[in-house]
Amino acid sequence: xxxxxxxxxxxxxxxxFTGLTVLILLVxxxxxxxxxxxHKQKDYKLLQxxxxxxxxxxxxxxxxxxxLKATQSQLxxxxxxxxxxxxxxxxxxxxxxxxxxxxxxxxxxxxxxxELQEELNAGDITEALAIxxxxxxxxxxxxxxxxxxxxxxxxxxxHSRTTTGQKEPTDINAxxxxxxxxxxxxxxxxxxxxxxxxxxxxxxxxxxVNLIPQEIGRLLLNLLNNAFYTVxxxxxxxxxxxxxxxxxxxxxxxxHVRILIRDNGMGVPQKISDKLFQPxxxxxxxGQGTGLGLSLGYDIAKVHGGTxxxxxxxxxxxEFIVELPL
Amino acid sequence: MFTDIYSIFxxxxxxxxxxxxxxxxxxxxxxxxxxxxxxxxxxISELIAKYFSIHRQPNGIVYVIxxxxxxxxxxxxxxxxxxxxxxxxxxxxxxxxxxxxEVVNTVFIQPVNESPTNIINIESVLLVILSLKLFISLxxxxxxxxxxxxxxxxxxxxxxxxxxFDILFWGFHNVVFRLxxxxxxxxxxxxxxxxxxxxxxxxAVVLNANAVKKLVQAG
Numbered sequence: 001x002x003x004x005x006x007x008x009x010x011x012x013x014x015x016x017f018t019g020l021t022v023l024i025l026l027v028x029x030x031x032x033x034x035x036x037x038x039h040k041q042k043d044y045k046l047l048q049x050x051x052x053x054x055x056x057x058x059x060x061x062x063x064x065x066x067x068l069k070a071t072q073s074q075l076x077x078x079x080x081x082x083x084x085x086x087x088x089x090x091x092x093x094x095x096x097x098x099x100x101x102x103x104x105x106x107x108x109x110x111x112x113x114x115e116l117q118e119e120l121n122a123g124d125i126t127e128a129l130a131i132x133x134x135x136x137x138x139x140x141x142x143x144x145x146x147x148x149x150x151x152x153x154x155x156x157x158x159h160s161r162t163t164t165g166q167k168e169p170t171d172i173n174a175x176x177x178x179x180x181x182x183x184x185x186x187x188x189x190x191x192x193x194x195x196x197x198x199x200x201x202x203x204x205x206x207x208x209v210n211l212i213p214q215e216i217g218r219l220l221l222n223l224l225n226n227a228f229y230t231v232x233x234x235x236x237x238x239x240x241x242x243x244x245x246x247x248x249x250x251x252x253x254x255x256h257v258r259i260l261i262r263d264n265g266m267g268v269p270q271k272i273s274d275k276l277f278q279p280x281x282x283x284x285x286x287g288q289g290t291g292l293g294l295s296l297g298y299d300i301a302k303v304h305g306g307t308x309x310x311x312x313x314x315x316x317x318x319e320f321i322v323e324l325p326l
Numbered sequence: 327m328f329t330d331i332y333s334i335f336x337x338x339x340x341x342x343x344x345x346x347x348x349x350x351x352x353x354x355x356x357x358x359x360x361x362x363x364x365x366x367x368x369x370i371s372e373l374i375a376k377y378f379s380i381h382r383q384p385n386g387i388v389y390v391i392x393x394x395x396x397x398x399x400x401x402x403x404x405x406x407x408x409x410x411x412x413x414x415x416x417x418x419x420x421x422x423x424x425x426x427x428e429v430v431n432t433v434f435i436q437p438v439n440e441s442p443t444n445i446i447n448i449e450s451v452l453l454v455i456l457s458l459k460l461f462i463s464l465x466x467x468x469x470x471x472x473x474x475x476x477x478x479x480x481x482x483x484x485x486x487x488x489x490x491f492d493i494l495f496w497g498f499h500n501v502v503f504r505l506x507x508x509x510x511x512x513x514x515x516x517x518x519x520x521x522x523x524x525x526x527x528x529x530a531v532v533l534n535a536n537a538v539k540k541l542v543q544a545g
Binding site: 011015018019022023026029030033034036037041044 | 461464465466467468469473474483486487490491494497498
């Protein structure tokens with residue numbers, strides 16, 4: 001203990017004071033830590049329970065989203081099938097023509113073969129050769145019309161098939177013309193009295209446009225079906241004084257191709273014009289429309305980086321403008 | 327050999343701490359495995375130092391070697407506690423830095439047969455900082471239901487108290503050291519203080535082993 005007396009009392013006092021200060025500070029810090037820890041723990045527990053709730057809600061939302069996606073796929077499929085149904089009459093008519101040719105020419109060939117056999121029995125080789133040439137020509141025509149029917153069936157299958165989403169260079173004029181005819185024939189079958197004027201104005205030199213033909217075909221078909229539906233309605237109301245007209249035109253505008261489908265039907269009333277692209281919105285009677293045609297058309301145009309818009313005057317006309325990038 | 331009560335207390339604590347560390351080594355978390363190793367290593371180094379002093383030889387070299395090794399062990403403990411890439415880098419750099427300073431200090435300032443008090447002071451400052459940082463981390467993510475029942479709390483509290491006072495002690499030591507006949511009570515106090523530190527570490531190891539056991543039993 002005596003050794004401690006060697007130390008300067010001032011040094012001892014400073015050391016003791018510093019030590020005591022540090023001790024108080026450390027104890028204070030630990031007390032503060034324990035107090036704030038408990039306080040934070042309450043917030044943390046609340047946060048954890050909220051997080052768990054959010055996680056469970058997230059799982060439920062993800063499940064709902066999956067179900068929604070599945071339902072959407074089903075709806076798209078149904079709409080596709082509905083448009084295929086609309087096309088059926090037109091397609092049947094398209095196939096009927098080449099089938100008539102095939103049937104007629106095969107009948108003619110059967111008669112010609114009989115004549116050929118007679119001439120061969122009579123020993124008239126010159127006449128037999130002439131008949132065989134006729135048979136050959138008819139055979140070529142049968143083959144030609146058979147291929148035409150084959151192409152129509154392939155087109156129909158392509159329409160119903162699930163799209164691969166692959167874009168391919170497509171002749172937009174040919175595509176628009178094909179769907180105009182198919183849609184018109186389909187409506188002609190439904191309403192025999194329909195005698196609409198079809199006008200086309202396809203700009204030459206647009207070239208091939210990179211798009212998914214089945215998808216754009218479906219979009220055009222929906223627009224054309226609406227056009228024919230409205231002119232039929234107007235004809236029913238106005239009678240023979242009214243001349244239904246549907247116009248399809250294409251035009252190259254800067255880096256876009258513009259497809260315009262115009263009808264002189266009922267037009268779109270102002271009050272519903274902002275609902276036109278909403279899913280399930282339809283003015284058609286129950287069972288005649290899914291209300292998805294324009295909504296899906298809008299999505300198709302968007303997927304292609306394009307736009308769809310319309311101009312209308314109630315009771316006078318409606319024109320839909322589809323713009324697709326070149 | 328161990329004549330005074332303080333030495334008996336200190337070495338007894340170290341032997342018990344090392345024995346418990348070896349027993350509990352497999353049952354504790356990664357961070358506490360390093361604590362166990364630190365306790366065993368401390369016993370070994372203190373026994374070697376005692377051996378030197380019994381044979382009237384300077385034992386400073388033991389502390390010259392042990393100080394950076396001890397700090398490295400602490401960096402491994404705190405790295406396991408923080409579990410953060412940024413802090414792993416900081417801890418690694420601080421350990422390397424301390425080693426460089428140790429070499430510089432030994433070559434130019436405090437020779438090998440002297441206790442490296444300069445480095446011990448730097449190490450103490452670093453450990454106080456690490457301890458405060460761990461308290462902040464624990465507060466930010468208060469996962470423990472009863473933090474006072476956790477080994478990590480007691481280990482970190484011990485580090486904070488011990489090394490904060492260690493800075494003061496070695497500062498005071500500089501005054502005392504110059505005296506012709508330094509008072510032994512200062513060193514006895516240090517032995518007592520060290521003993522309490524290692525006793526707290528041992529308690530922390532036991533608490534952690536029990537917590538792990540409960541966790542395993544809970545499945």
